[in-house]
Amino acid sequence: DAKTTQPTSMDCAEGRAANLPCNHSTISGNEYVYWYRQIHSQGPQYIIHGLKNNETNEMASLIITEDRKSSTLILPHATLRDTAVYYCIVRELNFNKFYFGSGTKLNVKP
Amino acid sequence: DAGITQSPRHKVTETGTPVTLRCHQTENHRYMYWYRQDPGHGLRLIHYSYGVKDTDKGEVSDGYSVSRSKTEDFLLTLESATSSQTSVYFCAIMSRENGEQYFGPGTRLTVT
Numbered sequence: 687d688a689k690t691t692q693p694t695s696m697d698c699a700e701g702r703a704a705n706l707p708c709n710h711s712t713i714s715g716n717e718y719v720y721w722y723r724q725i726h727s728q729g730p731q732y733i734i735h736g737l738k739n740n741e742t743n744e745m746a747s748l749i750i751t752e753d754r755k756s757s758t759l760i761l762p763h764a765t766l767r768d769t770a771v772y773y774c775i776v777r778e779l780n781f782n783k784f785y786f787g788s789g790t791k792l793n794v795k796p
Numbered sequence: 797d798a799g800i801t802q803s804p805r806h807k808v809t810e811t812g813t814p815v816t817l818r819c820h821q822t823e824n825h826r827y828m829y830w831y832r833q834d835p836g837h838g839l840r841l842i843h844y845s846y847g848v849k850d851t852d853k854g855e856v857s858d859g860y861s862v863s864r865s866k867t868e869d870f871l872l873t874l875e876s877a878t879s880s881q882t883s884v885y886f887c888a889i890m891s892r893e894n895g896e897q898y899f900g901p902g903t904r905l906t907v908t
Contacts, residue, residue, distance in 0.1 A: 720895065729886050729899025730839065773838065777895060782827055782846060783854060784897065786839040 689713065689776045695791040698768075704761040706790050708774030711755045717778050719750060721759045723770040724789070730773065733759065764794045799823045802887050802900040810908055815874040817903050819887030821867075827890035828870040829897065830854075830862060832883040839886065845870055877907045 691709040698704040710719065720735040734741055734748045736757075741748045747760040761768055773789040799822035809815050819828060829844040831854075841854030843862040851862050859881060863871045874881055887900040 718895065722897070727884070727902065729888070729902055730897070732896045732898070735895065771838075782890070783841055783844065783852075784829070785841065785855070786831075788836070788838040 689717075689785070690774045690787055692772075692774055692787065692790045694788070695793065697793045697795060698761075698764045700766060700794055700796050701763055704764040704768065704792055704794070706759040706761075706772050706774075706792060707756065708759070709756045710774070710776045713754050713776050714778070717776045719748065719757050720775040720777055720784075721746070721748065722773045722775065722786070723768075724773070725767075725770040730786070733772075764792075766794050766796065768792065769794045800887060800889055800898055800900045802885075802903050804903060805901065806904045808906045808908060809877050811878060812876050815877050815905065815907075817872045817885055817887075817905070819870045819872070819900060821870075821889045823889060823898075824867060825889040826867070826892060828864065829888040829890070830860075830870065830872045831886045831888065832856065832881075833886060833902075834883050842872065842885075877905075879907050881905065882907045 718735050718737050721733040722730040724730040733745050734743055736748045750757045771789040771791050773786045801820045803818045826847055830842040831839040833839050840856045842860050845851045845864040861873045885903045888897045890897045
């Protein structure tokens with residue numbers, strides 16, 4: 687069961703921040719939020735994950751609302767190579783199945 | 797790259813024939829997964845394995861079987877291929893520590 691809702695597609699200008707929203711209103715206390723992306727026909731690539739605190743790594747930042755019902759993935763300076771489908775996934779720590787849903791197609795334009 | 801390969805990378809087969817896809821890892825991870833990807837559906841989980849000889853069904857397991865006789869190999873078998881199984885198949889392994897999944901390059905299967 688896909689427990690998340692994402693927009694089908696979004697556009698972003700090159701060099702600007704890309705903010706990708708995800709709604710997970712039924713998330714429970716022990717479920718993590720994961721983000722992956724899939725560039726063209728390659729296998730998906732892990733980006734970041736978090737439980738309730740905001741997280742940042744070399745690829746992106748993850749902002750989770752205080753009630754944990756939604757989150758935003760931020761790519762601070764989008765490049766053309768960031769054009770991809772971005773998947774937001776909710777997963778219980780000890781539950782080892784992942785449900786990807788359809789994701790958001792991010793188009794980064796020059 | 798996480799040391800995960802899939803074979804074959806491309807295959808065309810006829811309806812009713814058996815097909816086996818292989819996923820091989822060099823990372824010694826316990827968890828391995830098979831997904832299929834079709835236009836408009838994202839990735840859907842077929843089966844996964846949580847150890848040698850330990851497997852479980854995903855959301856689209858009908859028509860597929862799997863086997864895991866050793867840690868490094870996870871096989872997906874279509875006993876009698878149908879046209880509806882034409883798809884791109886991805887294998888993944890998971891790092892138990894943080895739940896990161898690493899994906900293989902995919903196998904494009906066409907059933908005619």
